[in-house]
Amino acid sequence: MLDLLRSGIKQAESLGANDVEVYAAVSKESEVFIENNDIKQAKSQITGSIGVRVIVDGSIGFYSTNDLSKARVREAVVMSIRLAKASPKDKHNILPGKSKPKAIHGIYDRNAESFQTSDAARMAAEMLKSATSYDNRVSVDSGNFSAQVVTHALANSNGIELKEKASVFSWSIMGMAIENTEISSFDYQVGSSHSIKDINVNNTASEFAETVVKSLHTRKLEENFKGEMLLTPMAANEMIEEVLGHSINSDAVQKKSSHFAGKIGKQVASDLLTVEDDATNVEGINASSFDREGVSHRRNIVIENGILKKFLYNTYTAKKEGTRSTGNAGGSTSSPPTVSTTNFIIKPMRSSLDTLVAEIEKGVIISRFSGNVNPVNGDFSGVVKGGQMVTNGTVEHAIKEVMVAGNVFEALRRLNGISRERKVIYDSILPYMRFDGISFTTG
Amino acid sequence: MMQNGEQIADTLRLLISSSQSATYVEARYQSRVTSEVNFINGEVERIRVVENTGCGIRVLVDGCWGFTSTTNFSSENLKESLNEAISAARVIAETKKNRVKGLVESKILRGVFRTASNSDNLSDISIEQKIQVTREAEKEARSNRLIKTASCTYRDTVDHKVIINSDGADIKIYDSKPEFSVTAIARKASNSATAHEGIGITGGWNDLFKKKNHLEYARTASTRAAKLLEARHVDGRKTKVILDPAMVGLLSHEAIGHTVEADFVLSGSVAKDKIGTKVASDIVTLVDSGRSEIADNAGGTIIVDDEGVAAERIAIIEKGVLKSFLHNRESAMIFGTSSTGNARAFNYNDEPLIRMRNTYIEPGLDKLDEMVKETKHGYLIKGARNGQADANGEFMFGAEEVYFIENGEVKELLRGASISGNAFEVLKSVDMVGNEFQYDIGTGYCGKYQPAKVDGGGPHIRCEAIIGGLQH
Numbered sequence: 001m002l003d004l005l006r007s008g009i010k011q012a013e014s015l016g017a018n019d020v021e022v023y024a025a026v027s028k029e030s031e032v033f034i035e036n037n038d039i040k041q042a043k044s045q046i047t048g049s050i051g052v053r054v055i056v057d058g059s060i061g062f063y064s065t066n067d068l069s070k071a072r073v074r075e076a077v078v079m080s081i082r083l084a085k086a087s088p089k090d091k092h093n094i095l096p097g098k099s100k101p102k103a104i105h106g107i108y109d110r111n112a113e114s115f116q117t118s119d120a121a122r123m124a125a126e127m128l129k130s131a132t133s134y135d136n137r138v139s140v141d142s143g144n145f146s147a148q149v150v151t152h153a154l155a156n157s158n159g160i161e162l163k164e165k166a167s168v169f170s171w172s173i174m175g176m177a178i179e180n181t182e183i184s185s186f187d188y189q190v191g192s193s194h195s196i197k198d199i200n201v202n203n204t205a206s207e208f209a210e211t212v213v214k215s216l217h218t219r220k221l222e223e224n225f226k227g228e229m230l231l232t233p234m235a236a237n238e239m240i241e242e243v244l245g246h247s248i249n250s251d252a253v254q255k256k257s258s259h260f261a262g263k264i265g266k267q268v269a270s271d272l273l274t275v276e277d278d279a280t281n282v283e284g285i286n287a288s289s290f291d292r293e294g295v296s297h298r299r300n301i302v303i304e305n306g307i308l309k310k311f312l313y314n315t316y317t318a319k320k321e322g323t324r325s326t327g328n329a330g331g332s333t334s335s336p337p338t339v340s341t342t343n344f345i346i347k348p349m350r351s352s353l354d355t356l357v358a359e360i361e362k363g364v365i366i367s368r369f370s371g372n373v374n375p376v377n378g379d380f381s382g383v384v385k386g387g388q389m390v391t392n393g394t395v396e397h398a399i400k401e402v403m404v405a406g407n408v409f410e411a412l413r414r415l416n417g418i419s420r421e422r423k424v425i426y427d428s429i430l431p432y433m434r435f436d437g438i439s440f441t442t443g
Numbered sequence: 444m445m446q447n448g449e450q451i452a453d454t455l456r457l458l459i460s461s462s463q464s465a466t467y468v469e470a471r472y473q474s475r476v477t478s479e480v481n482f483i484n485g486e487v488e489r490i491r492v493v494e495n496t497g498c499g500i501r502v503l504v505d506g507c508w509g510f511t512s513t514t515n516f517s518s519e520n521l522k523e524s525l526n527e528a529i530s531a532a533r534v535i536a537e538t539k540k541n542r543v544k545g546l547v548e549s550k551i552l553r554g555v556f557r558t559a560s561n562s563d564n565l566s567d568i569s570i571e572q573k574i575q576v577t578r579e580a581e582k583e584a585r586s587n588r589l590i591k592t593a594s595c596t597y598r599d600t601v602d603h604k605v606i607i608n609s610d611g612a613d614i615k616i617y618d619s620k621p622e623f624s625v626t627a628i629a630r631k632a633s634n635s636a637t638a639h640e641g642i643g644i645t646g647g648w649n650d651l652f653k654k655k656n657h658l659e660y661a662r663t664a665s666t667r668a669a670k671l672l673e674a675r676h677v678d679g680r681k682t683k684v685i686l687d688p689a690m691v692g693l694l695s696h697e698a699i700g701h702t703v704e705a706d707f708v709l710s711g712s713v714a715k716d717k718i719g720t721k722v723a724s725d726i727v728t729l730v731d732s733g734r735s736e737i738a739d740n741a742g743g744t745i746i747v748d749d750e751g752v753a754a755e756r757i758a759i760i761e762k763g764v765l766k767s768f769l770h771n772r773e774s775a776m777i778f779g780t781s782s783t784g785n786a787r788a789f790n791y792n793d794e795p796l797i798r799m800r801n802t803y804i805e806p807g808l809d810k811l812d813e814m815v816k817e818t819k820h821g822y823l824i825k826g827a828r829n830g831q832a833d834a835n836g837e838f839m840f841g842a843e844e845v846y847f848i849e850n851g852e853v854k855e856l857l858r859g860a861s862i863s864g865n866a867f868e869v870l871k872s873v874d875m876v877g878n879e880f881q882y883d884i885g886t887g888y889c890g891k892y893q894p895a896k897v898d899g900g901g902p903h904i905r906c907e908a909i910i911g912g913l914q915h
Contacts, residue, residue, distance in 0.1 A: 032535065033892075036709040039539040041508035042531035045792055048514075049495075062491040066514055079492060086571045087490050088578075118534045125538035141710035144892070176835070178711050183835040224679070255484055257592050257628060334493045370831040371861055372841035376628060377635045381861040381911045383839040401837065403679060403863060403911035441679040441911060 001026070002163060004050075004073060005155035012054050012077045013157060017084070019055040019095045020077075021156040021293060024048065024068070025333050027148055030117040032124040034143035034173070037132060039124055044117045051333035052080045058089035064334040092319045098159040101289040101296035106282035108149075109195035112167035115147045127173055127201035134209035135177070137216065141186075143173035145201065152288065160294040168285050169193050170426065171201055177212035184215035185385040185400075187367060188234070192285045192426050211367050215386045218400035221442035228363030229404065229411075229438040230356060230390070233423035233430035238369040239380055241344055241428055243408040244275060246375035248302045248310075250317040250328075251339040257376045259409055263308050269412035271306040274347035279327065284343025286427040292329040292337040300326050314339045345429045349418040356417045356434050358393040364402065364440055365390060373408065381405035384440070403441040411435045448605060448615055451516060455498070455607040458521050462609065465529055467503040467546060469608035470521070471749060472496075473791035476566075476601050480573050482581040483594040490574065497791035500524050504532035506542025512792035546772035549782045551611045551751045558618040558744045559646040559735075565599050565619045568648045573597050576623075576657045583661035584627045589669040591635075592628040595661065597621070600896070612751025620644065620742060620896055621651045622886050625661045629668040636671035636858070638843060639826070640664040643885030643898070645735065645744035653740075667826075667844065670856055677845050677860040679911045683821030684862065685814050685875075685903055689883035690842060692899025693827040695729050695802045696884065698838035698866030700899075703759050703767070704785070704797045705774030713836040713867070717765045723870035725763045726807050727904075732756035733784055733800040735882075741801040742885025742898035745787065749795040754784035759802075760870070771797050789893040796891060804901035807876025811903050814875045816851040822910060823848055824862060827884055832866065839863040845910065864908040877902030 005022040012020040026048035033040040049066040050073060061084025063076045124145040132138050146169070153163040170192040177184040189211070191204040231239060243259075252258035260268060279287055279297035289297055293315055301309050313321075314329035314337050330340030357365065364387050371382010384402040388395050417434035455470040462468045474496040481488040497514040498521065509532025513524040577597045584593035599621035606614040624641025640663040644650055655663075686694065701707060702714040714722075723729070733754020735741035745754045750772050758766050768778065771786035774797060786795035815823065823846040830840025845857040882900035889897045 035706055038541050039535045041510055041794060042535045043510040043794065044527060044531045045510075045512045047497075047512070047792060060487070060490070062489075064491065064493040066495045066497065083490055083492060083570060086569075086574055088487055088574075090486060116534075117531050118537075121535045121538055139711045141707065142892075175710065183711065183713055185835070185837075186833045255592055256630070334495075335491055336489060370833065370839050372828055372839075374637065376637060381841075383833075383837060383861075383863050385833065401863075401865075401909075403839075403861070403909065405679065405861075405911055439679075441909075 001151065001153045002155060002161055004068065004070065005153060007070065008052060008073050008077050009155060009157050011074055012081065015077065015081050017054040017056050017081055019157050021053040021095055022050060023154045023292065023333050024050040025150060025152050027150040029146060029148045030120045031144055031146040032120045034124055034128050034140060037128065037140050039121060042117050042121055049333040050076065052076045053336050054080045054084050055093050056081060056084040058091055058093055059084045059087040060093050060336065061087060062336045092316055094315060094319055095156045095158055096160065096293050096295050096315045096325060099296050101162065104280055104282065104287055104289045107166040107194045107287045109167045111196050112147065112149050115196065120145050120147050123171065123199060123201050127171060127205045130202045130205035131173060131209045134206055135213045137177040137179050138209045138212055139175050139178050140173060141175040145171040154294045156294060162290050162294050164289055166288060167194055169199050170285065171204060173205055173208045175212065177216050179216050182216060184212045187211040187386055190425055192424060194282055211386050214388065215398050218398040221399055221402055221440060224441045225362065226437060226439050228360045228434055228436045230360065230363060230365045230432060230434045232367050232432060233425060235366045235369045236430045236433050237425050237428050239373055240408055240433065242373055243375050243378050245341045245344060248312055249339050250311040250313045253311050254317060254320060259376065259378055260308055264310065266308055267306050268308045269303060269306040270415035272349060272415050272418050273303055273306050273412060275303040276301045276345045277312055277328065277341050277343065278345055279342035281343050281345060283424050283429055284427045286342045291327045292331050295325045295327045295329060297327045297342065312339055312341065343427050343429065346431055348420045348422050348431045351417055351419055353419045353421050353432050356419055356432055357390060357395065359417065360390045360393060363390050364388065364399065365395065366404065378408035380408055401442065404438060406438050411438065448603060452605045452607065452615065454516060454518055454521065455605060457518065458525060459607050459609050462525055465502040465504045467609055468525065469501045469750065470498055471788065471791060472498045472605040474603045477598065478570065478573060479598045480577040481594065481596045482578050484592060485582065495790060499788065499791045499794065500528045501794055502528045502532055503543060504529050505536055507532040507535045507539055508543065510794045543773055545776050547775040547782055549752045549772055552747050552753055553613040555615045556746045558746055559650065559740060564647040565601055565621055580625055580657040580661040583658045584625050584665045587665040587669055589629040589631065589672060590627045590665045591630040593665065594626045597623050606749060606751055608751055614747055614751055616747065618645065619647060621648065623651055623657065623660065624886050625664040627665040627668040629672040631672055634672060636668050638664045638668035638671060641886040643742040644740040645742055646740040650740045671844065671858060674856045674858045676858045677910050681907060681909045683818055683905065684908050684910065685818065685821065685823045685905045687825040687903055688881040688900045689827040690824050691804050691901030691904050692802065692882065692884040693830050693840050695804055695901065696799055696889065696897060696899040697830045697832045697840060699729055699759065700731060700799045700802045701832050702836060702866065703769055705768045705770045705778060706797050708768050709774065714765065720765055721763050722765045722867045723760050723763045724873040726876045727760055727763055727870050727873050728758060728805040729760040730756055730758050730805060731769055731799050731802045735801065737880045738882055741882045742896055743800040745800055748784040748786045749788045750782065750786040752782045752784040752786065754800060757783040769797055769799065771795065787895055789895055793893040798891065798895040799889065799897050801882065802899040804876065804904060806878050806880040806902040809875045809877050811877050811879065814877060814903060814905050815848055815853055818848045818905065819850060821848045822846060823853055836866040837863065838866050861911045862908050863911060869906050869908050872907035873904050875905035877904065
């Protein structure tokens with residue numbers, strides 16, 4: 001594959017490009033789908049694509065194709081140069097220089113090569129059985145099990161030539177519990193691993209089943225109130241992560257849409273909060289040794305004990321500020337690099353989940369948050385899914401039609417509990433998080 | 444790889460006719476070119492062209508589905524891919540409990556289809572022109588001094604598809620779907636407000652800017668963001684609301700449409716036992732159609748679905764009574780009805796799923812000003828944001844603008860908030876349906892394992908829902 005990349009670079013240079021980058025990804029995938037409490041379909045395919053980025057006199061051109069023939073890659077090079085000539089100049093457009101990323105162990109399981117579609121089908125069936133045998137009221141709407149071996153290769157005209165293989169197994173399950181005419185809130189659980197031995201569909205299935213069954217027999221809130229909110233990792237992913245991920249992104253900072261702009265070194269959250277972005281943590285599915293433009297991945301502590309430490313950069317945004325890339329160039333072959341988080345991680349604390357619940361005087365446990373979150377100003381408002389009312393430390397009953405609204409940045413200052421238990425949600429590793437002073441409204 | 448359409452059709456016909464061991468075989472060739480231009484704060488954020496061409500092969504063997512895809516169109520390779528799809532189907536035979544009984548007999552189409560009369564002229568518009576329009580609009584949005592961040596995106600997708608299946612489909616489709624949107628963020632000290640204005644259609648370049656030119660979209664977004672900056676938040680409560688066409692589209696799609704997708708119904712959605720029952724007020728007729736009914740250039744227009752079935756108008760709710768679910772051929776067989784032409788795949792390497800197309804409420808008789816005049820206390824809700832619906836009919840979506848209505852007059856503009864309720868209860872509460880129709884959610888994509896370009900709309904409607912604002 002590197003040969004193909006090299007030939008693309010040579011050709012672009014001969015056509016007048018000052019800098020060239022060619023990124024390719026080839027993936028072999030087996031996937032089995034679940035629908036309506038049954039296996040639905042098996043899929044097996046190999047896909048590949050390539051993205052060519054050229055810089056001509058300070059302007060960028062980008063063209064992507066899923067045809068990896070030499071002839072088509074040549075065509076993509078010609079097209080990207082044409083696009084560069086039509087694009088405005090930007091003096092910050094540069095490509096990174098050569099570096100030597102440290103290989104990451106634990107992202108590629110050799111046995112994944114022989115993992116068959118039939119194995120994926122077996123896993124999907126096991127997950128389904130595990131969920132439906134938990135309780136006969138559980139109904140699985142959909143789900144999947146996917147096994148993938150991806151090879152990434154990247155070369156640029158500064159001499160970077162990198163190639164890495166990763167295996168990713170991922171699965172999801174979604175549905176509800178049904179009792180007579182009552183249908184519970186929807187729940188959605190996921191799991192993932194890089195190696196076959198870490199596949200655990202049963203945990204995911206029973207967590208899903210337990211949540212939907214607990215969501216039955218709902219009652220409405222007696223009155224609107226202000227109290228504590230305990231987010232599961234999935235709800236934290238839906239409500240908190242997007243806002244934080246946006247705010248720590250140097251691109252958002254430079255575009256003045258980050259609430260954290262100008263706040264490095266300042267307290268932005270309760271001192272319980274420590275956030276890191278770490279592509280070297282192999283628990284997350286985005287673990288890899290280099291980023292979308294070939295810069296080495298590393299562990300970046302972004303918020304430490306509530307204090308904002310740094311933003312995440314790719315080469316372009318770093319150049320703009322005269323700093324160095326943090327290894328956060330993201331994106332696929334079909335788009336020029338963006339700035340993005342890799343594995344988003346919130347540090348666990350000592351309290352157990354049980355303790356966090358026991359300490360609640362009056363509040364709500366939120367399994368999922370279905371609503372809108374504004375990543376710029378942090379406002380959120382939406383419906384509580386799989387909500388449980390907690391009074392004096394005791395989980396009382398499931399609740400329905402409850403709206404929750406507030407502001408993520410204000411809430412982070414009122415963060416008063418983080419669990420030691422955490423969950424991996426693909427590329428996020430999150431604990432349970434508890435906040436006080438949150439408004440709940442009944443419908 | 445951009446094969447001549449007739450040549451690829453011939454190869455696929457041969458492939459389909461050669462397959463003996465499957466009950467059903469479908470080959471879908473799709474060549475897609477996506478162009479995108481995005482400017483933010485005067486700088487290029489992204490200019491890219493992406494091409495994706497391949498062939499998806501789906502088979503039904505002994506009541507089990509198998510799927511594979513390839514980008515190599517030689518007869519030998521396609522044959523090999525077909526065999527791989529057959530093996531994949533056999534793999535699940537051991538674990539699948541209920542085999543697919545079959546695919547319902549349907550009116551399978553043959554021929555050449557263009558989703559809009561001039562749907563292929565986008566390829567004639569140069570990238571330079573797309574860049575210019577986007578750049579100018581983004582700049583225009585920042586001409587308002589309160590706007591600190593602006594973004595403008597132009598995107599188009601041009602598709603050429605060939606669908607051949609063993610039940611007689613022999614189809615060529617030419618489709619083009621451009622979209623254009625502007626986002627403006629106004630800011631004063633730590634206070635900020637965001638506004639979006641955009642359009643997404645099925646059609647060509649001129650259709651895209653038929654209603655408003657690119658600069659008008661920018662001005663609308665920036666003016667609104669500036670106004671919202673000064674606005675107060677709404678208090679949470681259940682109340683009378685008048686929803687604009689975009690919000691009606693979102694309600695129809697998210698809150699009703701998903702609950703009547705047959706795959707979802709089979710897993711126990713709230714609409715399960717409700718065919719023939721009253722689920723909405725008498726004045727509500729809610730439709731999903733693959734054609735652009737009532738108004739032109741609806742963004743979810745497909746004419747024919749990916750199983751080769753005509754994507755015709757289907758009344759989901761007619762005069763308040765639930766009439767139909769949305770089907771592909773497999774689900775229609777289970778329900779003993781006809782396919783409604785809702786089988787859609789996004790890319791060549793995606794399998795067709797039951798998806799919506801253009802989902803809307805039909806216009807009624809009321810004029811908007813009368814609807815306002817007859818509202819003593821309530822809100823006019825505008826600007827649909829993303830939303831979600833649950834299996835039990837509960838939904839929630841965001842509104843960008845909320846206007847307070849008091850004693851029949853539109854008063855103060857309030858900050859955006861979320862709207863929620865139970866979909867069917869909300870539809871039962873509809874007491875006025877406007878007479879002016881519009882599609883207005885065409886910039887959105889619907890996600891269900893894969894994206895789908897959909898649209899929705901309606902007239903203004905008056906109903907009851909919960910407005911959730913911030914409580915301080």
